[in-house]
Amino acid sequence: MEDLFADDDAGHGPPDHPTDDAPLADRLRPAKLDDIIGQEHLTGPEGAIGRMVAAGRLTSMILWGPPGTGKTSIARLLADSVGMRFAAISAVFSGVADLKKAFAEAEGMQKAGRKTLLFVDEIHRFNRAQQDGFLPFVERGTVTLVGATTENPSFALNAALLSRAQVLILHRLDAEALSKLLDRAEALTGRPLPLDADARAALVASADGDGRFLLNQAETLYAANIDAPLDPAALGQFLQRRVAVYDKDRDGHYNLISALHKSLRGSDPQASLYYLARMLTAGEEPLYVLRRLVRFASEDIGLADPQALVQCLAAKDAYDFLGSPEGELAIVQACLYCATAPKSNAAYKAQKAAFRNARETGSLMPPANILNAPTKLMKDVGYGKDYAYDHDAEGGFSGANYWPAEMEPQDYYKPVPRGFERQVIERMEWWAKKRAEKQG
Template sequence: MADLFAQTTPQGEPRDDPRTDAPLADRLRPRALAEVIGQDHLTGPEGAIGRMVAAGRLSSMILWGPPGTGKTSIARLLADAVGMRFESVSAVFSGVADLKKAFAAADVAAQAGRKTLLFVDEIHRFNRAQQDGFLPFVERGTVTLVGATTENPSFELNAALLSRAQVLILHRLDAEALGKLLDRAEELEGPLPLTPEARAALVASADGDGRFLLNQAETLYNAKIAEPLDSAALGQFLQRRVAVYDKDREGHYNLISALHKSLRGSDPQAALYYLARMLTAGEEPLYVLRRLVRFASEDIGLADPQALVQCLAAKDAYEFLGSPEGELAIVQACLYCATAPKSNAAYKAQKTAWKSAKETGSLMPPQNILNAPTKLMKDIGYGKGYAYDHDADGGFSGANFWPEGMTPQSYYEPVERGFERQVKERMEWWERKRAELLAD
């Protein structure tokens, strides 16, 4: 890390470097886009930012992501990478006067042939009128706007502003990325006073927030701890419950398996316990929600079609509210799934239908149910003899819809539970009616 404290930008200008007594997170700020951790999908050669830098031209953008994922660092480094002047305002501390001052300075710089990157931190905190104030300066090219937000831009930013900026999503830092951050801290400050298990627990406790992780590490360094702490001692020292996962994340997969099987076994109490175990250990709530959505289709299906609706509504509610308020919606979806009637008929039907489709290749559907948009197609028999079911007695024609040479198959076999009981009765009526029509 020889270039960690470089004193100039690539354009030879003085760099605003942190003091040697600055917080650890400031002293470990990346000095080039290549040093940004955990956002390769944006900063890498094939990423949106990587491509813009390679072309030497930036478009206005909104950086959307959780706290501590590198939004501010990326904005600073972007200006350096393409030789632009960097101007920064915070929507928390700035008002209209500050914005006018920033735009005036950008106008002066533009007349001197210098382009300005205007970084607006917490841009969602500006009201609608203030956001509209950016538009003429962005349209004229006076500034290239880079906004940072932890909130969903769809809800918090004007449509007019969004139409002029590209929304780039930053990921929460995973365990590997957080581990690299700690490696950099240890290169600078020396080994952390932690056992390997406690180090992994410290990473897990950060919940994807790199700044939080480095602040915790700095607390440990400042304490001058003589002997390495284990996981339990670390949790007590930081006065914060630290989630412990095995290095290979076996605990993570054990808990999600236990949750899934408790739901399948219709035990809402056990399901709620395992859900709590995962969320209080710092598991990503959206991961749990994805599993619940899958469960609603795989293990409930049409036995209770509302299960899928409940799970997707819980996902929307969580994204709208965030933690901790939104976690109650996850609990509701979990309890609904656990207490719903169960059926894997749709899951089994999918597997057998997919297998059948692969085996039968490109069989043509019967001509009577083919569309005939041209005269030639009508002349050769497409659509001829099609029975319009709504005109048939009972709204059911009993026509054959299977390809010639393929016998009708039974993929979906509804169970005698929940709503599927009614589906089963309806399907049985259709089969009887079809047999009667064939006999006539």
């Protein structure tokens, strides 16, 4: 698991076996790559790491994954498995001086015939200039860089650095992997956890894929010397509630809003409500969610159900009036309305097409007959001449041409046969027929 087994300082090679009074997570530190749980797609014989170890040659890499999934452990064991010197720094506590020292030591060891694996924890916390500082040492082979990050490397790391390193994605630990971790804890301590089967499953679920968190909770249970096994309700009272992992300005934020938007578009009200709840319970700003719902109502529903936009704006007003938590029910109502509404992106596509056309033909004059003529000169040159006032025409429709003379009429808006747009199609077809008759 990530950071579970890291030393407090930069070490050289795997540390000595932890003492009996060390934290449980430290005592359960894997001794070899095969002991890593839940990342077999990387560490197994067919995985990228497994193949590199088998060949005895490592390339620089970025380990990207959630907290507590094994990034630090993998880095330590990689160095040991191929006989490299291990050096570690943390971007949280290190600066330029620490980097220079690490590179100088690596250069010295390189001259002595020893290669260095430099593990950089939280590498995304280094700024762009500091990240650029790695490049010459990686290119010359002074260090094999292994960076660990919980942030999307596409956004958090320089393109130049990414081009020199392989990005390996670690999975959040599933229930089976977390259960194996608890099995190891019970085997190490020689004691079963003081939980019944349902409470044990609840403890695993509460970890949300984070092995370090799970072991810390298990250690808290052991330290309490509980006599009778706890059921889920008693466990919930004993352990603190786990705060949802959610960085409002980082990757988790964009992942969840993307999941919400696509669930709404896919007309799945249950999934939509789940992702909405994920965001709000994790502390997302409700007005941000409302802004996205308003956008969705125009982009993905449009005139298929014009009330969707009204519902979203009403939810915004209700939330402004009530605040949290009462006002959040209005957000839920708007979310469910959007998820169950008929869908159309016809207005969105029409906007894109019209805006593109407008940029290409922005200098064309409209027909003179539909231009106002507030001055005599403008009347003399034909502005407003022969304008057909639609309210005076039969059926309230003149069928006149409103397009510039140099431009063919365009079909930007193409409604879909769903919801209210079915009626819009009928109207447009009637107008098209009448226009053809009048212009024929």
